[in-house]
Amino acid sequence: MLARLSLALLLLVTLPAQAAALMGFKDSAMFMSEFSRDRKELMLNYSPAVGHAFGVETMWMRGEKHTNLITNINYTGLIKRWNMPGGQANLWFMTGIGEVSGDSSGFSYSPGVQFDYETTRVYFLAKARMVRAPHIQYDTYSVQGGFSLYETSFEETQPWFVVEARTTDGMAMRNEITPALRLINQNYFLELGITNPWDSESRTPRLNLMLTF
Amino acid sequence: MKKLFVIAVLAIFTNTAFAATSIHAEVKGMVCAFCAKGINKKMREVDATKDVWVDLKNRMVVVELKDQKTMSLESFTKLIKDAGYDVASVEYINKTLLEIKADHTHTKEVK
Numbered sequence A: 001m002l003a004r005l006s007l008a009l010l011l012l013v014t015l016p017a018q019a020a021a022l023m024g025f026k027d028s029a030m031f032m033s034e035f036s037r038d039r040k041e042l043m044l045n046y047s048p049a050v051g052h053a054f055g056v057e058t059m060w061m062r063g064e065k066h067t068n069l070i071t072n073i074n075y076t077g078l079i080k081r082w083n084m085p086g087g088q089a090n091l092w093f094m095t096g097i098g099e100v101s102g103d104s105s106g107f108s109y110s111p112g113v114q115f116d117y118e119t120t121r122v123y124f125l126a127k128a129r130m131v132r133a134p135h136i137q138y139d140t141y142s143v144q145g146g147f148s149l150y151e152t153s154f155e156e157t158q159p160w161f162v163v164e165a166r167t168t169d170g171m172a173m174r175n176e177i178t179p180a181l182r183l184i185n186q187n188y189f190l191e192l193g194i195t196n197p198w199d200s201e202s203r204t205p206r207l208n209l210m211l212t213f
Numbered sequence B: 001m002k003k004l005f006v007i008a009v010l011a012i013f014t015n016t017a018f019a020a021t022s023i024h025a026e027v028k029g030m031v032c033a034f035c036a037k038g039i040n041k042k043m044r045e046v047d048a049t050k051d052v053w054v055d056l057k058n059r060m061v062v063v064e065l066k067d068q069k070t071m072s073l074e075s076f077t078k079l080i081k082d083a084g085y086d087v088a089s090v091e092y093i094n095k096t097l098l099e100i101k102a103d104h105t106h107t108k109e110v111k
Helices: A002-012 B002-018 B037-045 B073-082 B097-110
Strands: A028-035 A039-049 A052-062 A067-084 A087-102 A106-109 A112-119 A122-129 A140-147 A158-168 A175-184 A189-195 A204-212 B022-028 B049-055 B060-065 B086-093
Touching: A039 A067, A158 A189, A175 A204, B022 B073, B022 B097, B037 B049, B037 B060, B037 B073, B049 B097, B060 B097, B073 B086
Parallel strands: none
Antiparallel strands: A028 A039, A028 A204, A039 A052, A052 A067, A067 A087, A087 A106, A087 A112, A112 A122, A122 A140, A140 A158, A158 A175, A175 A189, A189 A204, B022 B060, B022 B086, B049 B060
């Protein structure tokens, strides 16, 4: 029972901050997070209109010199969406403002952009985000690519193989490569991966889940 | 009086003849089940909706309507847009969702 509860709680707090869809549909809420050795992120947003979402986020980050907790209110906007017969591409803008605590303190801001393209079989994402505060510069650049071996119906779960490469200025683990298995269903988005699997020092499991309400 | 009677009869028969059972649409950009959840959820919240079928492989959404209930194509299209997608084509069909599914399965088998 305790193990199940722990797993459920772990799933709840490990939602992917890097998923293609950064918000749900109109009048929906989305909860996302990332959980790894040097970074823990939680974000909850609400979309009052198509292409706009407002929310709160908290990021615990362990850098080369500082360890901090950043708490922001944030906005995510869809700059442009391309709905195609067999695919969808999006260009997103996101920004957060708030405060940092821990080894540094003061005002924080974190603007970023993301582009993603997805079909029922292929997936690509590129993202850049600044995370700035006094004495802090955790700027992050990442790309993801993946594929699914087969299409599924709306009721079925579709497995994907996804690889992410990410580099973050000032972080203890600057470069990360994460191969992952992603399962997408109408009710959830679950990702299981291992960061830097060939390096025993930086090898870290990653578990992501996304839910919309 | 006679004219009124004819008009009334025509109106009744016209409604019966063209009472739509389902709405069928091709949707652009609908590529993943998790992302298309909004379509399914919003369509089911509509009072006129009896059942919904989202077909990802063919980017198709079908809504079967309840008896004596209607939904305009404009309302249907707005719900799809609010979920983040575009409608390529939309039409009323005088078939139940099960019949449309059966047609679709048959077409695939023939192919």
